[in-house]
Amino acid sequence: MEFFTRILYGLTEFVRRNPVTCLVILILAVAAPSVLVGIANFIFYVMLTILLLGVVFVLLFRYRVNKLRREMGQQGGFSQEGPRRRTYTWYSRRDEGDVKVYKTSDTPEKRINDSVGEYVEFEEVEEQNPKK
Numbered sequence: 001m002e003f004f005t006r007i008l009y010g011l012t013e014f015v016r017r018n019p020v021t022c023l024v025i026l027i028l029a030v031a032a033p034s035v036l037v038g039i040a041n042f043i044f045y046v047m048l049t050i051l052l053l054g055v056v057f058v059l060l061f062r063y064r065v066n067k068l069r070r071e072m073g074q075q076g077g078f079s080q081e082g083p084r085r086r087t088y089t090w091y092s093r094r095d096e097g098d099v100k101v102y103k104t105s106d107t108p109e110k111r112i113n114d115s116v117g118e119y120v121e122f123e124e125v126e127e128q129n130p131k132k
Contacts, residue, residue, distance in 0.1 A: 015022045028036040 025036070029037070
C-alpha cells in the first residue's frame with residue numbers, strides 16, 4: 001500500500017511544481033486525444049532509441065576492450081619464463097638490433113626570407129637594486 005501512496009504523492013508533487021504543463025496535457029487529452037497519443041509515442045520512441053544506442057555503445061566498448069586485452073596478452077603477456085620486456089604497438093616489430101639511419105642535410109634550410117631583418121643576440125640581466 002505504501003508503494004501506491006508514494007506514486008500518488010509523486011504525481012501530486014509533479015502537478016504542484018508544473019501546473020502549466022499539466023494543464024496543457026489535460027487540454028490535449030480532452031480536446032485532441034490523438035495528438036496527445038502522437039506526442040506520447042514520439043517521446044517513447046526517442047527514449048527507446050537513446051536507451052538502445054546506449055546499450056549498443058556499451059557492448060561495442062566491452063568488445064573492443066576485450067579484443068585489445070587479448071591482443072596485448074598475445075604480444076607482451078607473461079610467459080612461463082617471466083614477464084617479457086615488450087611494449088604494445090600497432091605496427092609490426094623489427095628484429096632486435098635492426099637499426100635504420102636516415103641522413104639529413106648538413107645545414108638546415110633557412111625558413112625566413114633574407115629581407116625580413118637581422119638576428120640579434122641578447123642576454124638577460126637581473127637588476128641589482130630592486131625598486132621599492
